[in-house]
Amino acid sequence: MKIAVIGPGAMGCLFAARLARSGCDVTLVDHKQERAARLNASGILVEGADGTIETKLKVVTNVPNNCELAIVLVKAHSTIHLNLNSRTPVLSLQNGLGNVETLCSLIGSANLLAGVTSEAVTQLDEGKVKHVASGATRFGAWTTCPTGPAMKALTGAGFSVELTESPGQVIWEKAAVNAGINPVTALSGVKNGLLVEVPELRQLMRDLVVEAVKVAATEGYRFENSVVEVAEKTCTDTAENISSMLQDVRSGRTTEIDALSGEIVRRAQLSALPTPRTRVVWQLIKGIERR
Ligand code: PAF
Secondary structure, X not given: OEEEEEOOOHHHXXXXXXHHHOOXXXXXXXXXXXXXXXXXXXXXXXXXXXXXXXXXXXXXXXXXXXXXXEEEOOOHHHHHHOOOOOOOOEEEOOOOOOHHHHXXXXXXXXXXEEEEEOOEXXXXXXXXXXXXXXXXXXXEEOOOOOOHXXXXXXXXXXXXXXXXXXXXXXHHHHHHHHHHHHHHHHHHOOOHXXXXXXXXXXXXXXXXHHHHHHHHHHOOOOOXXXXXXXHHHHHHHOOOOOOHHHHHHHHOOOOOHHHOHHHHHHHHHHOOOOOHXXXXXXXXXXXXXXX
């Protein structure tokens, strides 16, 4: 199967390398020409508990027209700049809120699959990543797109995949978890595991998740399990992981705070719901981005 993986970050490298190892014809898409050239030459390296994958991939700056699936793993603020073919099925596994709405504005909803992944990956260097912990990848059709081919490719590549009838629900759940973990780790500079060990950080993370869950409820999303418990378990399961937001802050990159806390504050305002802690962490991370 011809697959384009869009985004050469930590998650993009993991998905591209594993899909290529399983026999898919994978092209990695990086909008930065010079970096794409370097990655073409160097290849991708994924270190993991289940061994190391070293692979050479085609790295190009535009999504090939003939691919059968495009997996979007770019940061939320880059989604609007994607150049996608509306006839190619597109699977978004990005962090944050608003990606699906942006993709719908670009290609419509008929070929859109959406969801989240709980794989934990740390970027070591350009094209070099460490797979810290395995986690489920959950996705479903946003409207009518068949899920079979993407499911087959991902399970064949060794991912643990669950289909969902409600991709909006899993995206909100992950966003609420990330809205708790990511800003707190980025502001305090700690690995995920310490969030459940330091009582003050744990409380702040819990409060942020509760604010997010209340906003999700205004959009009709209700969760069977406690999302606070999911966030705490995520911290334990990915204890050694440096969250994507802390990785971004350390590398001086723009973070996904606007698609997490910023979007939660914006949506809360529509229902006149107070989200004071979410607003403060959003404001502080915006300041860090400008350092
Ligand atoms: O963004 C991240 O880093 C991950 O989604 C998570 C779950 C916080 C693990 O590090």
